[in-house]
Amino acid sequence: MPEDTNRNWTLAARPDGAPKLTDFKLNVSSIPKPGPGEVLIATRYHSLDPYMRGRMNPPTPASYTAPVPIGGVMESDSVGEVIESNSELFNVGDIAMGKIGWQEYGVLDGRNARKVDPNAAPISTSVGVLGMPGLTAYFGLFEVGRPIAGDTVVVSAASGAVGAVVGQLAKINGCRVIGVAGSDDKVSYVVDELGFDAGINYKTEDVPERMAALCPDGVNLYWDNVGGPITDAAVDNLAIGGRAVICGQIALYNATSPPQGPRNIARMLLTRRARMQGFLVFQYADRYEEGLDRLASWIRDGSLKYREDIVEGIENSPSAFIGLLEGANFGKLVIKVS
Amino acid sequence: MPEDTNRNWTLAARPDGAPKLTDFKLNVSSIPKPGPGEVLIATRYHSLDPYMRGRMNPPTPASYTAPVPIGGVMESDSVGEVIESNSELFNVGDIAMGKIGWQEYGVLDGRNARKVDPNAAPISTSVGVLGMPGLTAYFGLFEVGRPIAGDTVVVSAASGAVGAVVGQLAKINGCRVIGVAGSDDKVSYVVDELGFDAGINYKTEDVPERMAALCPDGVNLYWDNVGGPITDAAVDNLAIGGRAVICGQIALYNATSPPQGPRNIARMLLTRRARMQGFLVFQYADRYEEGLDRLASWIRDGSLKYREDIVEGIENSPSAFIGLLEGANFGKLVIKVS
Numbered sequence: 001m002p003e004d005t006n007r008n009w010t011l012a013a014r015p016d017g018a019p020k021l022t023d024f025k026l027n028v029s030s031i032p033k034p035g036p037g038e039v040l041i042a043t044r045y046h047s048l049d050p051y052m053r054g055r056m057n058p059p060t061p062a063s064y065t066a067p068v069p070i071g072g073v074m075e076s077d078s079v080g081e082v083i084e085s086n087s088e089l090f091n092v093g094d095i096a097m098g099k100i101g102w103q104e105y106g107v108l109d110g111r112n113a114r115k116v117d118p119n120a121a122p123i124s125t126s127v128g129v130l131g132m133p134g135l136t137a138y139f140g141l142f143e144v145g146r147p148i149a150g151d152t153v154v155v156s157a158a159s160g161a162v163g164a165v166v167g168q169l170a171k172i173n174g175c176r177v178i179g180v181a182g183s184d185d186k187v188s189y190v191v192d193e194l195g196f197d198a199g200i201n202y203k204t205e206d207v208p209e210r211m212a213a214l215c216p217d218g219v220n221l222y223w224d225n226v227g228g229p230i231t232d233a234a235v236d237n238l239a240i241g242g243r244a245v246i247c248g249q250i251a252l253y254n255a256t257s258p259p260q261g262p263r264n265i266a267r268m269l270l271t272r273r274a275r276m277q278g279f280l281v282f283q284y285a286d287r288y289e290e291g292l293d294r295l296a297s298w299i300r301d302g303s304l305k306y307r308e309d310i311v312e313g314i315e316n317s318p319s320a321f322i323g324l325l326e327g328a329n330f331g332k333l334v335i336k337v338s
Numbered sequence: 339m340p341e342d343t344n345r346n347w348t349l350a351a352r353p354d355g356a357p358k359l360t361d362f363k364l365n366v367s368s369i370p371k372p373g374p375g376e377v378l379i380a381t382r383y384h385s386l387d388p389y390m391r392g393r394m395n396p397p398t399p400a401s402y403t404a405p406v407p408i409g410g411v412m413e414s415d416s417v418g419e420v421i422e423s424n425s426e427l428f429n430v431g432d433i434a435m436g437k438i439g440w441q442e443y444g445v446l447d448g449r450n451a452r453k454v455d456p457n458a459a460p461i462s463t464s465v466g467v468l469g470m471p472g473l474t475a476y477f478g479l480f481e482v483g484r485p486i487a488g489d490t491v492v493v494s495a496a497s498g499a500v501g502a503v504v505g506q507l508a509k510i511n512g513c514r515v516i517g518v519a520g521s522d523d524k525v526s527y528v529v530d531e532l533g534f535d536a537g538i539n540y541k542t543e544d545v546p547e548r549m550a551a552l553c554p555d556g557v558n559l560y561w562d563n564v565g566g567p568i569t570d571a572a573v574d575n576l577a578i579g580g581r582a583v584i585c586g587q588i589a590l591y592n593a594t595s596p597p598q599g600p601r602n603i604a605r606m607l608l609t610r611r612a613r614m615q616g617f618l619v620f621q622y623a624d625r626y627e628e629g630l631d632r633l634a635s636w637i638r639d640g641s642l643k644y645r646e647d648i649v650e651g652i653e654n655s656p657s658a659f660i661g662l663l664e665g666a667n668f669g670k671l672v673i674k675v676s
Contacts, residue, residue: 224604227601227604227605228601231604244604246604246607246608247608248608249604249605249608252601252605258600258601258602259600259601260598260599260600260601261598261599261600261601262596262597262598262599263565263566263590263596263597263598263599264596265603265604265614266562266565266569266582266584266587266603266614266616267565267587267590268616269584269614269615269616270584270585270586270587270616270617270618271616272616273615273616273617273618273621274615274616275613275614275615275616276603276604276607276613276614276615277607277611277612277613277614277615278604278606278607278608278609278610278611278612278613279608279611280608280611283611
């Protein structure tokens, strides 16, 4: 039975630069009631992902979706147990995921929730490797990046929720994969546990020099989660016909003034007749089932591994999120709510 | 009959920044003799194009072709009369074009020359609208940019050899076309004579403001001949699904240190799920005939116009080239050699 209060994190203030704890407010409200066709879900896990930083900004023409309003519940994919159902799609006791946000209880139209099989994989993976991050990797890599066996693939934020999947899918596809990450432990993880061919610790190594050394024939495919100097190095090493897939720009999200850098992108795309392309996973919304089926089968056969960084307690959501933007997490960051 | 000397321009020094007259040396040699299978061509016109600036640089891994060696003849497409032929492909008196360079006489393997019909169009067009610049526009626009009727297309260096063709082909394809150029005369030309829908004088107008005003639904297709702040404005206005075709970066060619600018490209490509792609015309070398046929038919039916900026005398090649890099030309720049 539900407690009679619902704790959730709302946006208290739009951050100026890096978010602070005071930009979030823990709100206590009553548990919502599901209307016709709706389900009430008791959250077990909610996701934390870098894109949420963009949702904290004021609305701009460049935003791909509306931001969270001041006082609104912070957005996330979440997964939990259906405790009341007015939808013929769900029974009480089913596990469901959807856009519930950073809160203990959420109501969704049953058509906007996805049923999760708790016997197939830990349910937390439905917001990770078998959720939006995994689908982002799958569609971005295969539809935008279009890897060819033998390609040298460089993945930034390589141990993260998306990067780790991208690199492993590229390996499955016969590519040589270099991961860029922010600690020796993360580099060891992607090389020793995930099977990447090499790694670069961007905090301790000279990235341009190491990337050039590790990619003597150039970078055929660069997966960009970060932007900034790591992207500069990858672009400067693009091979002829190279492709740069823009998935995220986490290094720029907390910028307080327009970040400046070398004007290398268009020049390199020209001389290497290369392509840089951004995408959003929802462009492939009609194919999520295909993506999830493939990802699940690779997990079953052992060729796709995942690592979760589970933080206990919804009271820790803001601090964990602030850490995520600084690279403090190791693996897919989720909050265990109950 | 040929004179018995051949004047040509060689590279005297690699420029530091903008080329100076002293970076070129006028060399006088004897007229070369064609070997087996070769033709001797007396140049009538040689082309001047921005890409030649890159050929003056030291070799770098980023160059798409080897630079001109110090003391080597400056590269160009040129067109002239065959005055000796050891090739069964050409008779004396034929008009032929090919990579002769900035010189009065050149020898080419007959297989590397293209026969030009002097009755179809002025032969100077074989290095312009019916040559590399026209083909660059044709393949870059249709194969890389992929315009859709109704697209808003922004063309930089709009009155130049490539830009003017791009804009007109986009109009033929049912697009709305905005040209960016460096004088009111050039803007009037592309609007009043070539039929562009609007123009921006980047030297006197606020480009970001004007571009935003002229493209209220965003830029679907940006043709980049220039790089730098004009490209920033176009990228900042990209529509969802927009495409930026990188053809040239003339604003950066004379830079003496790595140019810096806002890190807007990857971020905008992400939020607008857009694509930026570079290309070189020789990627489509097996389809030049198709391109030339199309371009010629549009010229015949009056839907494709061209303007040449013909400078008399090979002694003026370096000064005209220096002017080209500053935007001093108006239309396709060619040197009339004889």
